[in-house]
Amino acid sequence: MKVILLKDVKGVGKKQEIVNVKDGYGANYLIPHGLAVMYSEKSLEILNNQKADEAAEIAKNIAKAKDIAAKLKDIVLEFSANAGTGGRMFGTISSKQIAAELQSKYNIEIDKRKFVNKAVVDSFGYTKLQIELYKGVIGEINVHVTESK
Secondary structure, eight states: OEEEESSOBTTTBOTTOEEEOOHHHIIIIITTTTSEEEOOHHHHHHHHHHHHHHHHHHHHHHHHHHHHHHHHHTOEEEEEEOBOGGGOBSSOBOHHHHHHHIIIIIOOOOOGGGBSSOOOBOSSEEEEEEEEEETTEEEEEEEEEEEOO
């Protein structure tokens, strides 16, 4: 029996694959549980339309991410921190603080978990951080930390 998988099925195949399975497995398990549909010309046409829609959505998301990356290139976030002994920075500036600052000042929403270099900003001066905005689209932002008086 030929079926089109609607979800990933371990040991059978990935979502949107056309696979051959035993008749009983397809009719009694995959199709009733919503994991697959019977292969036909109509279901193949629906699958191709879904793939085209997904490709358009991905292209839209990539374009949006590239637009945000271009905006981030010109932004310098300013932070101030207390100085400890020897002129070293006391504390750190976290990715959560950077994401909150971007949201409040520039209305750019970034997930704090998307920072590529996981290191926190722990020194005075300028630091470049990379953010993965979408699969394969990396944006850079400058963070400037000054000593608060």
